[in-house]
Amino acid sequence: MATILDMGRWKPDARGRMLRAAMELFAERGFEQTTAGDIAERAGVTERTFFRHFADKREVLFDGSGTLLRTAQDAILAAPDNLSPLDAALAGMAAAAGLLADIHDHAVRRSRIVADNPSLQERELLKLASLVDATAEALRTRGAGEPAASLAAHSAVTVFQVAFARWVSAAEPPGFTACIAETAAALRALI
Amino acid sequence: MATILDMGRWKPDARGRMLRAAMELFAERGFEQTTAGDIAERAGVTERTFFRHFADKREVLFDGSGTLLRTAQDAILAAPDNLSPLDAALAGMAAAAGLLADIHDHAVRRSRIVADNPSLQERELLKLASLVDATAEALRTRGAGEPAASLAAHSAVTVFQVAFARWVSAAEPPGFTACIAETAAALRALI
DNA sequence: TACGGGTATGTCAGTGACTGACATAAAGCT
DNA sequence: AGCTTTATGTCAGTCACTGACATACCCGTA
Numbered sequence: 001m002a003t004i005l006d007m008g009r010w011k012p013d014a015r016g017r018m019l020r021a022a023m024e025l026f027a028e029r030g031f032e033q034t035t036a037g038d039i040a041e042r043a044g045v046t047e048r049t050f051f052r053h054f055a056d057k058r059e060v061l062f063d064g065s066g067t068l069l070r071t072a073q074d075a076i077l078a079a080p081d082n083l084s085p086l087d088a089a090l091a092g093m094a095a096a097a098g099l100l101a102d103i104h105d106h107a108v109r110r111s112r113i114v115a116d117n118p119s120l121q122e123r124e125l126l127k128l129a130s131l132v133d134a135t136a137e138a139l140r141t142r143g144a145g146e147p148a149a150s151l152a153a154h155s156a157v158t159v160f161q162v163a164f165a166r167w168v169s170a171a172e173p174p175g176f177t178a179c180i181a182e183t184a185a186a187l188r189a190l191i
Numbered sequence: 192m193a194t195i196l197d198m199g200r201w202k203p204d205a206r207g208r209m210l211r212a213a214m215e216l217f218a219e220r221g222f223e224q225t226t227a228g229d230i231a232e233r234a235g236v237t238e239r240t241f242f243r244h245f246a247d248k249r250e251v252l253f254d255g256s257g258t259l260l261r262t263a264q265d266a267i268l269a270a271p272d273n274l275s276p277l278d279a280a281l282a283g284m285a286a287a288a289g290l291l292a293d294i295h296d297h298a299v300r301r302s303r304i305v306a307d308n309p310s311l312q313e314r315e316l317l318k319l320a321s322l323v324d325a326t327a328e329a330l331r332t333r334g335a336g337e338p339a340a341s342l343a344a345h346s347a348v349t350v351f352q353v354a355f356a357r358w359v360s361a362a363e364p365p366g367f368t369a370c371i372a373e374t375a376a377a378l379r380a381l382i
Numbered sequence: 383t384a385c386g387g388g389t390a391t392g393t394c395a396g397t398g399a400c401t402g403a404c405a406t407a408a409a410g411c412t
Numbered sequence: 413a414g415c416t417t418t419a420t421g422t423c424a425g426t427c428a429c430t431g432a433c434a435t436a437c438c439c440g441t442a
């Protein structure tokens with residue numbers, strides 16, 4: 001029954017096992033109290049193998065970030081031409097939010113872990129900065145100039161960030177996409 | 192001639208020597224190619240002493256961040272009551288910019304070093320996030336609610352960030368405060 | 383079925399960031 | 413001159429991460 005996705009050499013899905021082991025251990029003992037060796041051991045691999053799959057110990061918590069980024073970028077490029085840069089960027093954020101909408105519980109657990117550790121917050125901020133860059137690039141492709149592209153990208157990601165914080169702290173009813181719409185409205189009201 | 196600022200035990204200003212040694216070495220060989228021991232050696236202290244003054248190797252490049260943060264916070268609290276949250280926050284950014292206006296050359300050298308190293312960018316983003324938090328807190332003290340305070344804080348720091356990037360890449364004539372005003376105007380035009 | 387190449391893994395030794403514990407010298411106070 | 417406080421030096425240790433090399437699994441091909 002082995003498929004082409006069994007990158008592992010012994011048992012299948014070594015990467016998935018490491019991802020799950022890391023989430024478990026970080027939730028149980030905390031990030032700093034978990035060594036890379038601990039994660040590898042629970043996943044049934046070697047520490048060296050862990051570092052072959054993840055550039056560093058933190059990266060195991062940011063596995064989906066590349067997909068998120070590409071989803072946003074694609075949505076921005078696919079948005080109607082008549083949308084303003086800010087609206088196009090917000091469309092990208094809404095598309096990205098769609099990826100998380102299904103996994104609210106996982107997002108909550110994960111954000112708790114990140115909130116407890118400054119070095120994880122740093123990494124999260126770097127990923128958000130990458131999202132800003134990708135967004136700005138997409139807006140420029142659509143014809144936006146500077147500093148409009150950069151400012152719209154920053155603003156849209158800010159909306160994403162603030163909406164995400166409300167979404168994970170609320171009891172879920174609102175829905176991520178709705179949070180984004182509300183937050184975007186609040187931003188417009190500011191100015 | 193020793194003053195109360197000679198925190199050092201042997202020669203005066205051990206901290207200042209480490210700050211300068213770090214900037215020199217990072218500029219010469221790069222951040223990663225410089226060990227904490229290298230910095231300590233050039234400063235005439237021990238590696239252990241370096242880590243007593245700076246929480247980690249990166250922190251030596253962010254010595255003034257606390258002052259910057261407090262300056263912004265104070266300016267926001269001191270701003271006229273009739274200013275909108277966004278305008279008050281921008282007043283804080285202008286005050287913070289005033290601290291850097293005098294040291295354009297140093298800011299340029301430093302930002303080159305940071306631009307060359309992802310882990311330094313992470314730290315810079317964390318400091319900016321602290322600035323956002325402090326700004327939002329000051330705005331709430333002034334009576335702003337949520338999510339207005341958070342959004343205005345994020346927007347103001349975005350303006351600071353974009354204006355800073357233009358200020359260090361330009362040949363200096365504009366002046367940091369002027370950059371901030373222009374960037375703020377561009378942001379308002381977006382929405 | 384045997385072989386050969388590509389790829390994921392295991393093993394091991396090493397570097398460098400950072401920390402805790404303890405000793406010591408300098409500065410300040412009385 | 414003592415006494416206290418503070419900044420430093422010394423040393424041993426943990427852990428994140430890396431390069432080099434050996435090894436086992438997978439797959440296509442003869």
